[in-house]
Amino acid sequence: MRRIRDMHPLSVTVFFVCVTMLAMSVSHPAVTAASLVLSMLLFTVLKGAKSIRTHILILIFFIIFTLINPVISHKGSTVLFMVNDTPVTLESLLYGLNAAAGLCSVFYWVFSFSAVMDSERMLCVFGLISPRAALVASCSIRYLTLIKAQYRRTKLSMRAIGLYTDGNIIDLIRGNMRVFSSVIGWALENGIATADSMAARGCGSTKRTAFSVKKFRLGDGIFMAAALMLSALCVACSALGSLKITFYPKTVLAPADAAGFIGIASFILLAVMPSAIETGVKLKWRRSMSEV
Amino acid sequence: MAAIDVRGLTFKYPLCEKAAIEDISFTAAEGETMLVCGEGGSGKSTLLRCLKRELIPNGELSGKVLIAGKDRDTLEPGESACLVGFVGQDCEQQMVTDKVWHELAFGPESIGLDKNTIAVRVAETAAYFGIYDKLSKPTASLSGGEKQLLTLASVMIMQPRVLLLDEPCSQLDPLASRQLAETVARLCREQAVTVMIAEHRFEHILPFADRVMRLEKGRLSFCENRSEALKRAAEDEALLRAMPAPVRIFSGLSGEGECPCDTAGARRFVRETFDNSVRSLEIDEKALSANKALELKNVTFRYEREGKDIIDGLDLEVSEGECLALLGANGSGKSTALGLISGALKAQTGSIRIFGKKLKDYKNNSLYQGTLSMLPQDVTALFTQNSVKEELEASHITEIPFGLEKLLERHPYDLSGGERQLLALAKVLAREPKILLLDEPTKSLDAASTDRLCEIIRSLKQKGMTVLTVSHDTEFCAEVSDRCAVFFSGRLSEPAATIKVLGENRYFTTASSLITRDRYDGALTVEDTVRICNMNRRL
Incomplete structure (x- = not known):
C-alpha cells in the first residue's frame, strides 16, 4: 500500500472527481455531514498542523453560508422569530446549514486534491x-x-x-x-x-507519445475500482429516491429503507478510504522503522 | 561519405536585394568539428538554419544539401528531426516544458517512440550529461549553464549525426561556456557526431576545432584546417580580433612556425623567443579622487524573510571618476549589489550614500535624473517601442549617438547583440548620469562590439563619469577598470588596483596575464604583452 500522493494520478483524480460530484449532488444530511467530517479529516491527515489556517477560514465561510439563507429566503412553515416584519424560518435555516456543509466539504475535497496533485501529476x-x-x-x-x-x-x-x-x-x-x-x-x-x-525536435511530425514517469500498479487499479463501485452504488440509491430531502414548506426526509442505508454507507466508505490508507501507511512505516 | 555535403547553397530573405548567403559549398566528414566564424550579419546563423529543414527561414533557397548522403528535402519528417540537431543562442527560449525529464522526453515523444524506449533514452542521456539528479526539478530552477546543458542533452537524445550550434555560449559566463565546449568536444570524440559551431568567442572551441570556416558578407572566404586558418587569420584583422589571446599575441609579434592556441603553447613561445630584461611597462598611476561617489556601510539584504542573506555586511567606497569592477562567481551577490545601489531593491540594514546624500533622501525619482543610471544585464527589458527611432524619441534623444542612425527603422529585437547594447546604453545615458552601473555589459557581444564598448566607457571616464561594473569578463575589466574587488559570501574584498588583482590571482585573471606571468609583471592585455615583448626582443 502506498500513500495517496504516491498513487497513480489517474486513480487519485477519479476518486476526487467521484467524491466531489457526490458531495455536490446528494443533499441527504447524513451524506453532507459525513462528507464534511471525512473531508476535513483527510485534509488534516494530509497537511498536519499546517491545516489550521484553512480550518479557520472554512469555519468562517460555513457560518456565513449558514446564516445567509434564512436572511434572504423566508420560505418554510416554522417561524422562529420576526425581524422587521419578515419571518426567519427553521426550514430555511436547516437548508442553509445543509448547503453550507455540502459546500464546505467540496472546498475540503478540492484542497485535499490540490495537496496531493502537482503540475506533473496533472499533466x-x-x-x-x-x-x-x-x-x-x-x-x-x-x-x-x-x-x-x-x-x-x-x-x-x-x-x-x-x-x-x-x-x-x-x-x-x-x-x-x-x-x-x-x-x-x-x-x-x-x-x-x-x-x-x-x-x-520533430514536433508535429507524427502522433505524439505521452511519456510519463508514473506507473499504474495493481493497488491503483483496486483503489480506482473501489471508488467507482461505491460511487455507482450511491448514485443508484440516490436515483431510487431513498436519499431525498425536501426543506419547503416542511423539512421531510425520505423514509429510511435499505436502499437509503446502503447509499449512505457506500458514501461513507468511499469518503473514508483515503484517510484510512494514509493512516494505515503511516502506521506501517512507523512499525517497520522501529524494527530497523 | 561525408556527413554534410553542401553544394552551391544560396539563400535570400524576402524584400532583401542581396543574398544572405551566396554559393556556399563545402563538405564535413563524420566526427569533424567545424568552427564557423564571421562578423554579425555575415550569414552564420542563416547558413546553419539552411542545413536543418525545419528551421529554414522564409525566402528563396537554392542549392543542394546532403546529410549523411541523403538529400535533406526527401527525408521523412521524423528522420529529418533526428538526423540534424540544432542548439541556438538562448537556452531559455529553446526549452519547451516545465520539468527536466519532460524536456528530455519531448523529442522522443514527438517522433512517437514507445514509452520503454523513451525511458531508456532519458536515463542514459541524463547520466551522460550529468543531470540525473535534476530530472524531477522544474526547468526554471536550473542555472544558466545547466539550462544550456539540458538544451544540448534534449537535442542529443534524438541521436543526431550532425549537431549545429548557433552561438551556444553567448549567454553563458566563462565557466559555463567552457563546460559546454568540453561537452561538445567529448560528443565529437566519443560519439563521432559532426559538429558545426558558430561563435564569436573562440577561446574554448578553437583548441578542439578541426577546421575553421570563414564567412564574409554571405560568401565563403575560406574553409581550412585549423593551422592553415590561423595563418590566414594573421592577415585578416577582423578575424584576428576575435581570436583568443595566444593567437593574437603570436600574430602581433609576427611569430614564426606553428601558432599556439592555448596558454601553455603561448607561454613556451614567449619564453623561447623573448628575453626578460625589461620586466614591466611604466604605469601611469592615477590618484583616486578624495570625493566619494558611492559609500556603502554594512549593507544587508535578503530576498525572502526566511532566506539567507545574499548581501551580508557589505562595505564599499567608490571614488568620483573611477571605474571599479566587481568580480565573483554566479550567485555571489554581484547583481543584487547593483540592484541595491540603483535603488531598485531596498537594503534591510546599513546605509547607502550617493555623493554623500542618503539613497532614501533622493525623493521622487530625483536619483535617476542626472545622478545615477544602470544598464541591466538583459537590455531588451528596456525596449518598449517598435523601432530604434521610436526608442530614441521615447528617451528624448535628439542627437543620435554611437552610429545608430543606420538602424533607425529596425525593430530593437532585430538588432545584433552589440547594436542592442549600444541602443540601451544610449537610452541609459540620455538621463545624463554621473554614476553609471553596468551589469555584465559584454555578455553576448562580439569582439568588435566589446572594443567599441571599451572605447565608449573610456571616453565617459574622461568626462568624469564614475563607473561601477559587474563582469565575468576579465579581459574587459583589464581594459577599462582602475580597481577591482572580489565578491565572496555577500561581502567584497578590499578593492585594489586592477593590475594587482588580475596580475596576482590565478583564476580571476586574463589569458595574457597567465601567458606572461613570472616573466613580466602587469601585462594584462594583448596590447601590453605585445609591447613588453617587443621591448625584450633578442638582437
Whole structure:
C-alpha cells in the first residue's frame, strides 16, 4: 500500500472527481455531514498542523453560508422569530446549514486534491486523455513562470533608470504599462524561438507519445475500482429516491429503507478510504522503522 | 561519405536585394568539428538554419544539401528531426516544458517512440550529461549553464549525426561556456557526431576545432584546417580580433612556425623567443579622487524573510571618476549589489550614500535624473517601442549617438547583440548620469562590439563619469577598470588596483596575464604583452 500522493494520478483524480460530484449532488444530511467530517479529516491527515489556517477560514465561510439563507429566503412553515416584519424560518435555516456543509466539504475535497496533485501529476492525467493537451498544459505552466520572472526583471531594470516608480497612482499605472508592453514584445519574440525549437525536435511530425514517469500498479487499479463501485452504488440509491430531502414548506426526509442505508454507507466508505490508507501507511512505516 | 555535403547553397530573405548567403559549398566528414566564424550579419546563423529543414527561414533557397548522403528535402519528417540537431543562442527560449525529464522526453515523444524506449533514452542521456539528479526539478530552477546543458542533452537524445550550434555560449559566463565546449568536444570524440559551431568567442572551441570556416558578407572566404586558418587569420584583422589571446599575441609579434592556441603553447613561445630584461611597462598611476561617489556601510539584504542573506555586511567606497569592477562567481551577490545601489531593491540594514546624500533622501525619482543610471544585464527589458527611432524619441534623444542612425527603422529585437547594447546604453545615458552601473555589459557581444564598448566607457571616464561594473569578463575589466574587488559570501574584498588583482590571482585573471606571468609583471592585455615583448626582443 502506498500513500495517496504516491498513487497513480489517474486513480487519485477519479476518486476526487467521484467524491466531489457526490458531495455536490446528494443533499441527504447524513451524506453532507459525513462528507464534511471525512473531508476535513483527510485534509488534516494530509497537511498536519499546517491545516489550521484553512480550518479557520472554512469555519468562517460555513457560518456565513449558514446564516445567509434564512436572511434572504423566508420560505418554510416554522417561524422562529420576526425581524422587521419578515419571518426567519427553521426550514430555511436547516437548508442553509445543509448547503453550507455540502459546500464546505467540496472546498475540503478540492484542497485535499490540490495537496496531493502537482503540475506533473496533472499533466500525467491530461496525457492519458490527450498527449497534445498535456503538451499545451506543460508549455503554459512554463510560460507563466517565465513571464512572471521577466516581468519582475523588467520592472527592476526600468526602476534602475527611473522609468518605473510607484510614487503615485498615475506613475504606477504608467510604469506598469511600460513594463507590460516590454514583456509582451519579449514574449512574442520568445514564442517564435520556442516554436522553432519544437519543430526542430520533430514536433508535429507524427502522433505524439505521452511519456510519463508514473506507473499504474495493481493497488491503483483496486483503489480506482473501489471508488467507482461505491460511487455507482450511491448514485443508484440516490436515483431510487431513498436519499431525498425536501426543506419547503416542511423539512421531510425520505423514509429510511435499505436502499437509503446502503447509499449512505457506500458514501461513507468511499469518503473514508483515503484517510484510512494514509493512516494505515503511516502506521506501517512507523512499525517497520522501529524494527530497523 | 561525408556527413554534410553542401553544394552551391544560396539563400535570400524576402524584400532583401542581396543574398544572405551566396554559393556556399563545402563538405564535413563524420566526427569533424567545424568552427564557423564571421562578423554579425555575415550569414552564420542563416547558413546553419539552411542545413536543418525545419528551421529554414522564409525566402528563396537554392542549392543542394546532403546529410549523411541523403538529400535533406526527401527525408521523412521524423528522420529529418533526428538526423540534424540544432542548439541556438538562448537556452531559455529553446526549452519547451516545465520539468527536466519532460524536456528530455519531448523529442522522443514527438517522433512517437514507445514509452520503454523513451525511458531508456532519458536515463542514459541524463547520466551522460550529468543531470540525473535534476530530472524531477522544474526547468526554471536550473542555472544558466545547466539550462544550456539540458538544451544540448534534449537535442542529443534524438541521436543526431550532425549537431549545429548557433552561438551556444553567448549567454553563458566563462565557466559555463567552457563546460559546454568540453561537452561538445567529448560528443565529437566519443560519439563521432559532426559538429558545426558558430561563435564569436573562440577561446574554448578553437583548441578542439578541426577546421575553421570563414564567412564574409554571405560568401565563403575560406574553409581550412585549423593551422592553415590561423595563418590566414594573421592577415585578416577582423578575424584576428576575435581570436583568443595566444593567437593574437603570436600574430602581433609576427611569430614564426606553428601558432599556439592555448596558454601553455603561448607561454613556451614567449619564453623561447623573448628575453626578460625589461620586466614591466611604466604605469601611469592615477590618484583616486578624495570625493566619494558611492559609500556603502554594512549593507544587508535578503530576498525572502526566511532566506539567507545574499548581501551580508557589505562595505564599499567608490571614488568620483573611477571605474571599479566587481568580480565573483554566479550567485555571489554581484547583481543584487547593483540592484541595491540603483535603488531598485531596498537594503534591510546599513546605509547607502550617493555623493554623500542618503539613497532614501533622493525623493521622487530625483536619483535617476542626472545622478545615477544602470544598464541591466538583459537590455531588451528596456525596449518598449517598435523601432530604434521610436526608442530614441521615447528617451528624448535628439542627437543620435554611437552610429545608430543606420538602424533607425529596425525593430530593437532585430538588432545584433552589440547594436542592442549600444541602443540601451544610449537610452541609459540620455538621463545624463554621473554614476553609471553596468551589469555584465559584454555578455553576448562580439569582439568588435566589446572594443567599441571599451572605447565608449573610456571616453565617459574622461568626462568624469564614475563607473561601477559587474563582469565575468576579465579581459574587459583589464581594459577599462582602475580597481577591482572580489565578491565572496555577500561581502567584497578590499578593492585594489586592477593590475594587482588580475596580475596576482590565478583564476580571476586574463589569458595574457597567465601567458606572461613570472616573466613580466602587469601585462594584462594583448596590447601590453605585445609591447613588453617587443621591448625584450633578442638582437
